[in-house]
Amino acid sequence: QQPVQSPQAVILREGEDAVINCSSSKALYSVHWYRQKHGEAPVFLMILLKGGEQKGHEKISASFNEKKQQSSLYLTASQLSYSGTYFCGTESLTSGTYKYIFGTGTRLKVLA
Amino acid sequence: GAGVSQSPRYKVTKRGQDVALRCDPISGHVSLYWYRQALGQGPEFLTYFNYEAQQDKSGLPNDRFSAERPEGSISTLTIQRTEQRDSAMYRCASSLGRGPATNEKLFFGSGTQLSVL
Numbered sequence: 001q002q003p004v005q006s007p008q009a010v011i012l013r014e015g016e017d018a019v020i021n022c023s024s025s026k027a028l029y030s031v032h033w034y035r036q037k038h039g040e041a042p043v044f045l046m047i048l049l050k051g052g053e054q055k056g057h058e059k060i061s062a063s064f065n066e067k068k069q070q071s072s073l074y075l076t077a078s079q080l081s082y083s084g085t086y087f088c089g090t091e092s093l094t095s096g097t098y099k100y101i102f103g104t105g106t107r108l109k110v111l112a
Numbered sequence: 113g114a115g116v117s118q119s120p121r122y123k124v125t126k127r128g129q130d131v132a133l134r135c136d137p138i139s140g141h142v143s144l145y146w147y148r149q150a151l152g153q154g155p156e157f158l159t160y161f162n163y164e165a166q167q168d169k170s171g172l173p174n175d176r177f178s179a180e181r182p183e184g185s186i187s188t189l190t191i192q193r194t195e196q197r198d199s200a201m202y203r204c205a206s207s208l209g210r211g212p213a214t215n216e217k218l219f220f221g222s223g224t225q226l227s228v229l
Contacts, residue, residue: 100218104154
Protein backbone atom coordinates (compact mmCIF):
# COMPACT_ATOMS: atom_id res chain seq x y z
CA GLN A 1 0.00 0.00 0.00
CA GLN A 2 2.95 2.30 0.63
CA PRO A 3 4.10 4.11 -2.53
CA VAL A 4 7.38 2.76 -3.84
CA GLN A 5 10.20 5.15 -4.65
CA SER A 6 13.16 4.57 -6.91
CA PRO A 7 16.06 4.66 -6.75
CA GLN A 8 16.52 3.88 -3.06
CA ALA A 9 19.70 5.92 -3.00
CA VAL A 10 21.73 8.07 -5.37
CA ILE A 11 25.07 9.87 -5.20
CA LEU A 12 25.71 12.90 -7.38
CA ARG A 13 28.44 15.40 -8.03
CA GLU A 14 27.51 19.03 -7.62
CA GLY A 15 25.88 20.26 -10.81
CA GLU A 16 24.58 16.87 -11.94
CA ASP A 17 20.92 16.02 -12.42
CA ALA A 18 18.77 13.37 -10.77
CA VAL A 19 15.29 11.95 -11.13
CA ILE A 20 13.36 10.38 -8.27
CA ASN A 21 10.27 8.32 -9.00
CA CYS A 22 7.21 7.55 -6.90
CA SER A 23 4.75 4.84 -7.87
CA SER A 24 1.45 4.03 -6.19
CA SER A 25 -0.93 1.10 -6.52
CA LYS A 26 -3.89 3.39 -5.87
CA ALA A 27 -5.50 6.22 -7.80
CA LEU A 28 -3.98 9.45 -6.58
CA TYR A 29 -5.70 12.70 -5.77
CA SER A 30 -2.42 14.56 -5.47
CA VAL A 31 1.27 14.02 -4.87
CA HIS A 32 3.45 16.00 -2.49
CA TRP A 33 7.23 15.94 -2.25
CA TYR A 34 9.23 16.48 0.93
CA ARG A 35 12.92 16.58 1.75
CA GLN A 36 14.25 15.48 5.11
CA LYS A 37 17.76 16.16 6.33
CA HIS A 38 19.33 13.93 8.93
CA GLY A 39 17.87 14.55 12.37
CA GLU A 40 15.34 17.07 11.10
CA ALA A 41 11.66 17.10 10.21
CA PRO A 42 10.49 16.64 6.62
CA VAL A 43 10.10 19.93 4.76
CA PHE A 44 7.58 20.55 1.97
CA LEU A 45 8.94 21.02 -1.55
CA MET A 46 6.11 20.71 -4.01
CA ILE A 47 2.56 19.61 -4.59
CA LEU A 48 1.19 18.25 -7.85
CA LEU A 49 -2.51 18.15 -8.46
CA LYS A 50 -4.72 16.24 -10.85
CA GLY A 51 -4.90 18.21 -14.06
CA GLY A 52 -1.28 19.25 -14.02
CA GLU A 53 -1.20 22.18 -11.64
CA GLN A 54 2.01 22.49 -9.62
CA LYS A 55 2.84 24.52 -6.59
CA GLY A 56 6.19 24.71 -4.95
CA HIS A 57 9.88 25.09 -5.25
CA GLU A 58 11.54 27.36 -7.78
CA LYS A 59 14.53 25.18 -8.67
CA ILE A 60 12.90 21.77 -8.47
CA SER A 61 10.31 20.48 -10.90
CA ALA A 62 8.10 17.44 -10.95
CA SER A 63 5.57 15.58 -13.03
CA PHE A 64 2.42 13.68 -12.18
CA ASN A 65 1.05 10.95 -14.44
CA GLU A 66 -2.44 10.33 -13.11
CA LYS A 67 -3.13 7.35 -15.34
CA LYS A 68 0.02 5.54 -14.31
CA GLN A 69 -0.31 6.71 -10.69
CA GLN A 70 3.26 7.89 -10.79
CA SER A 71 5.18 11.04 -10.03
CA SER A 72 8.76 12.04 -10.74
CA LEU A 73 10.87 14.71 -9.05
CA TYR A 74 13.54 16.37 -11.19
CA LEU A 75 16.58 17.85 -9.49
CA THR A 76 18.67 19.82 -11.97
CA ALA A 77 22.11 21.30 -11.41
CA SER A 78 22.17 19.79 -7.95
CA GLN A 79 23.67 21.70 -5.05
CA LEU A 80 25.22 20.44 -1.84
CA SER A 81 22.10 21.60 -0.02
CA TYR A 82 20.00 19.11 -1.97
CA SER A 83 21.42 16.25 0.08
CA GLY A 84 18.85 14.46 2.19
CA THR A 85 16.08 11.91 1.96
CA TYR A 86 13.20 12.64 -0.38
CA PHE A 87 9.70 11.35 0.27
CA CYS A 88 6.62 11.49 -1.86
CA GLY A 89 3.37 11.95 0.03
CA THR A 90 0.27 10.71 -1.71
CA GLU A 91 -3.36 11.47 -1.15
CA SER A 92 -5.56 8.59 -2.25
CA LEU A 93 -9.02 7.23 -1.60
CA THR A 94 -8.89 4.06 0.47
CA SER A 95 -11.95 2.32 1.91
CA GLY A 96 -14.05 5.42 1.45
CA THR A 97 -11.67 7.87 3.10
CA TYR A 98 -8.74 9.86 1.82
CA LYS A 99 -5.42 8.88 3.26
CA TYR A 100 -2.13 10.76 3.24
CA ILE A 101 0.63 8.16 2.94
CA PHE A 102 4.36 8.58 2.42
CA GLY A 103 6.61 6.65 0.10
CA THR A 104 9.61 4.48 0.92
CA GLY A 105 12.11 7.31 0.51
CA THR A 106 15.14 8.07 -1.66
CA ARG A 107 18.46 9.02 -0.08
CA LEU A 108 20.33 11.63 -2.10
CA LYS A 109 23.94 12.63 -1.48
CA VAL A 110 25.53 15.47 -3.40
CA LEU A 111 29.31 15.61 -3.36
CA ALA A 112 31.48 18.65 -4.02
CA GLY B 113 3.45 29.52 17.74
CA ALA B 114 5.56 29.81 14.62
CA GLY B 115 5.73 26.09 13.94
CA VAL B 116 4.48 22.71 15.09
CA SER B 117 5.75 22.03 18.58
CA GLN B 118 6.16 18.57 20.08
CA SER B 119 7.11 17.56 23.58
CA PRO B 120 9.01 15.96 25.03
CA ARG B 121 11.82 15.89 22.47
CA TYR B 122 13.11 12.65 23.96
CA LYS B 123 11.32 10.12 26.14
CA VAL B 124 12.93 7.11 27.73
CA THR B 125 10.62 4.76 29.56
CA LYS B 126 10.55 1.28 30.93
CA ARG B 127 8.55 -1.48 29.32
CA GLY B 128 5.02 -1.56 30.68
CA GLN B 129 4.80 2.15 31.47
CA ASP B 130 2.34 4.53 29.82
CA VAL B 131 3.57 7.55 27.87
CA ALA B 132 1.83 10.67 26.57
CA LEU B 133 3.24 12.59 23.63
CA ARG B 134 2.07 16.12 23.02
CA CYS B 135 1.63 18.06 19.79
CA ASP B 136 0.85 21.77 19.52
CA PRO B 137 0.00 22.55 15.88
CA ILE B 138 0.32 25.85 14.06
CA SER B 139 -2.40 28.20 15.20
CA GLY B 140 -5.45 27.98 12.97
CA HIS B 141 -4.52 24.70 11.35
CA VAL B 142 -7.52 22.47 11.00
CA SER B 143 -5.92 19.10 10.36
CA LEU B 144 -3.50 17.32 12.64
CA TYR B 145 -1.72 14.11 11.79
CA TRP B 146 0.31 11.64 13.79
CA TYR B 147 3.02 9.59 12.12
CA ARG B 148 5.64 7.15 13.32
CA GLN B 149 9.00 7.13 11.56
CA ALA B 150 11.69 4.51 11.77
CA LEU B 151 15.24 5.53 10.94
CA GLY B 152 15.69 5.82 7.18
CA GLN B 153 12.03 5.09 6.48
CA GLY B 154 9.12 7.24 5.40
CA PRO B 155 6.61 8.46 7.97
CA GLU B 156 4.01 5.78 8.75
CA PHE B 157 0.46 7.09 9.16
CA LEU B 158 -1.15 6.55 12.55
CA THR B 159 -4.19 8.81 12.81
CA TYR B 160 -5.51 12.25 11.96
CA PHE B 161 -8.00 14.84 13.17
CA ASN B 162 -10.04 17.56 11.57
CA TYR B 163 -10.66 20.03 14.37
CA GLU B 164 -11.46 17.84 17.41
CA ALA B 165 -12.89 14.94 15.42
CA GLN B 166 -10.71 11.90 14.87
CA GLN B 167 -11.35 11.12 11.21
CA ASP B 168 -9.18 8.06 10.71
CA LYS B 169 -7.39 5.91 13.24
CA SER B 170 -6.75 2.96 10.98
CA GLY B 171 -2.99 3.34 11.31
CA LEU B 172 -2.87 2.88 15.06
CA PRO B 173 -1.05 -0.45 15.56
CA ASN B 174 -3.28 -1.81 18.34
CA ASP B 175 -5.56 -0.74 21.15
CA ARG B 176 -2.65 0.34 23.33
CA PHE B 177 -2.41 3.43 21.12
CA SER B 178 -4.92 6.24 21.35
CA ALA B 179 -5.06 9.90 20.46
CA GLU B 180 -7.23 12.85 21.27
CA ARG B 181 -7.59 16.51 20.35
CA PRO B 182 -10.36 17.65 22.69
CA GLU B 183 -10.46 21.34 21.82
CA GLY B 184 -9.35 21.14 18.23
CA SER B 185 -5.86 22.40 18.92
CA ILE B 186 -3.34 20.50 21.07
CA SER B 187 -3.29 16.74 20.59
CA THR B 188 -1.99 13.93 22.75
CA LEU B 189 -0.89 10.52 21.56
CA THR B 190 -0.97 8.00 24.39
CA ILE B 191 0.72 4.62 24.40
CA GLN B 192 -0.28 2.32 27.23
CA ARG B 193 1.83 -0.56 28.53
CA THR B 194 4.72 0.33 26.26
CA GLU B 195 6.73 -2.39 24.57
CA GLN B 196 10.22 -2.27 23.08
CA ARG B 197 8.79 -2.44 19.57
CA ASP B 198 7.10 0.92 20.22
CA SER B 199 10.50 2.62 20.16
CA ALA B 200 10.54 5.09 17.26
CA MET B 201 10.33 8.75 16.30
CA TYR B 202 6.76 9.97 16.62
CA ARG B 203 5.99 12.97 14.44
CA CYS B 204 3.05 15.31 14.39
CA ALA B 205 2.07 17.41 11.39
CA SER B 206 -0.60 19.99 10.79
CA SER B 207 -2.17 21.60 7.75
CA LEU B 208 -4.47 24.48 7.11
CA GLY B 209 -7.18 22.62 5.25
CA ARG B 210 -9.60 19.96 6.34
CA GLY B 211 -7.45 17.18 5.01
CA PRO B 212 -6.55 14.98 3.33
CA ALA B 213 -7.42 15.81 -0.27
CA THR B 214 -7.25 19.53 0.35
CA ASN B 215 -4.06 20.27 -1.58
CA GLU B 216 -2.53 21.68 1.58
CA LYS B 217 1.02 20.95 2.56
CA LEU B 218 1.95 19.45 5.89
CA PHE B 219 4.11 21.20 8.44
CA PHE B 220 5.98 18.72 10.61
CA GLY B 221 7.14 19.03 14.17
CA SER B 222 10.60 18.01 15.35
CA GLY B 223 9.19 14.80 16.76
CA THR B 224 9.45 12.85 19.98
CA GLN B 225 12.07 10.12 20.04
CA LEU B 226 10.65 7.35 22.20
CA SER B 227 12.91 4.68 23.63
CA VAL B 228 11.36 1.80 25.54
CA LEU B 229 13.86 -0.12 27.63
